Amino acid sequence: MMDCTRWCSGILWLAATATVADAQDCVLPGPFQRQFQNNVTATLSAANAEGPCALSVALKAGGGPLAAGFLHYRRSSPTTSVRYGFRIDSSALANFNLTNLLRNVQLFSASSPVVVGADGSLPWSHLLLIQLAGGNPSPKLVLTAANALGVGGVASQLSIPLTQALNTLRVEINVGVGSAGFVRYWLNTSFNDPPTGTFGNGGLDNAAWIGVIAAEVGVSSPSISFRNDYSGSAIVLDQIESSDDLLLWSDFETLQ
Amino acid sequence: MKRTARLNCFRCLFAFAIAVVSAPALSQTCAAPIEYTYSPVSGNTCNSTRNLPYLANGAIVNGGPDIVYHGYLLSTTSIYAALEGVDNLSLYVCRGPCGTYSTCLAVIDSVAFAAYPTTIYPAAPGDYYFIVGSASGVCGTYTLYLWTPSPNE
Numbered sequence: 001m002m003d004c005t006r007w008c009s010g011i012l013w014l015a016a017t018a019t020v021a022d023a024q025d026c027v028l029p030g031p032f033q034r035q036f037q038n039n040v041t042a043t044l045s046a047a048n049a050e051g052p053c054a055l056s057v058a059l060k061a062g063g064g065p066l067a068a069g070f071l072h073y074r075r076s077s078p079t080t081s082v083r084y085g086f087r088i089d090s091s092a093l094a095n096f097n098l099t100n101l102l103r104n105v106q107l108f109s110a111s112s113p114v115v116v117g118a119d120g121s122l123p124w125s126h127l128l129l130i131q132l133a134g135g136n137p138s139p140k141l142v143l144t145a146a147n148a149l150g151v152g153g154v155a156s157q158l159s160i161p162l163t164q165a166l167n168t169l170r171v172e173i174n175v176g177v178g179s180a181g182f183v184r185y186w187l188n189t190s191f192n193d194p195p196t197g198t199f200g201n202g203g204l205d206n207a208a209w210i211g212v213i214a215a216e217v218g219v220s221s222p223s224i225s226f227r228n229d230y231s232g233s234a235i236v237l238d239q240i241e242s243s244d245d246l247l248l249w250s251d252f253e254t255l256q
Numbered sequence: 257m258k259r260t261a262r263l264n265c266f267r268c269l270f271a272f273a274i275a276v277v278s279a280p281a282l283s284q285t286c287a288a289p290i291e292y293t294y295s296p297v298s299g300n301t302c303n304s305t306r307n308l309p310y311l312a313n314g315a316i317v318n319g320g321p322d323i324v325y326h327g328y329l330l331s332t333t334s335i336y337a338a339l340e341g342v343d344n345l346s347l348y349v350c351r352g353p354c355g356t357y358s359t360c361l362a363v364i365d366s367v368a369f370a371a372y373p374t375t376i377y378p379a380a381p382g383d384y385y386f387i388v389g390s391a392s393g394v395c396g397t398y399t400l401y402l403w404t405p406s407p408n409e
Contacts, residue, residue, distance in 0.1 A: 065368040144373060152373060153403075221367050224344045224367070224392060
């Protein structure tokens with residue numbers, strides 16, 4: 001008899017996610033098959049029916065720090081190399097180029113199954129976390145990566161200035177000892193092009209974080225200044241992609 | 257794993273000795289700041305008063321009660337800071353002298369249930385004051401994490 005482990009799991013996986021996918025006239029992107037909304041006005045839509053979803057999220061006034069709208073997924077086991085990409089449309093954030101870093105909101109995180117904390121440091125569980133922050137004259141994407149060699153022993157940070165309101169960011173996360181751990185990123189270029197930069201040229205030494213177990217893309221953890229100034233202004237994330245193809249998972253039962 | 261020095265490298269025992277000699281146990285103002293000797297520290301600004309309503313020559317308005325920490329940076333380096341606490345607290349990272357006319361390098365607002373490390377660089381040698389207050393006027397509990405790289409890093 002044909003071993004149907006993969007096929008069956010794929011069919012059941014589709015069945016498990018069909019309810020979510022049917023909730024909008026578009027296809028949820030890649031592995032991001034779950035969604036979370038709290039105190040936001042969020043829409044999932046596509047220019048063409050059954051096209052890949054664009055996620056639009058605007059915070060509700062008075063929504064507080066837990067206001068969030070994002071897509072997410074969780075793997076059954078951590079992966080040590082993975083790519084993600086998405087396009088960010090921040091054009092609705094009026095005068096965002098006249099503000100400062102206090103106006104910030106989280107757009108993405110790829111998380112470890114463990115929390116690592118060097119002595120006295122902020123316990124840190126994200127292999128990569130990306131925030132959109134204001135700035136004058138350039139708003140910024142702030143990347144914070146797990147880095148055992150960084151100041152504080154848990155993470156380090158870099159800022160990418162943005163000169164336009166529509167930007168595509170692609171990242172590649174590699175987990176390993178010493179120089180085997182690094183993050184590469186591409187701003188407004190393809191994965192086929194040379195990376196715009198490498199985070200941790202000397203190595204992030206991020207092996208203690210094991211690998212990426214889960215990821216989310218959307219809007220969350222808005223700062224008070226962002227909430228005060230930009231509630232009601234939508235951030236749109238589309239062209240969401242990932243190398244993490246989970247369609248053929250054999251352990252579909254972890255999709256709870 | 258390579259270990260990094262924390263802000264107890266800030267003038268180290270000398271600063272600590274000053275604190276022991278001149279500062280009462282609950283002092284937390286510009287005149288008698290708490291020496292930041294080990295990361296992290298925790299506190300509650302509701303137990304303090306609004307001693308610093310203005311910073312950066314009035315450019316920054318602190319609306320809440322504040323607690324002042326002091327450290328001394330021996331050489332130009334980056335500072336890594338994270339403020340974890342109730343929503344809307346603010347961490348002001350300022351150069352000496354402490355007070356209304358401090359030059360502030362960074363302001364970090366806490367977001368409840370989420371804490372992010374922030375790298376402040378480059379920071380020149382000298383006295384630094386880490387003031388936990390609130391732009392919006394709230395008060396509450398917090399944990400403040402501060403580090404500088406070790407000299408050989």
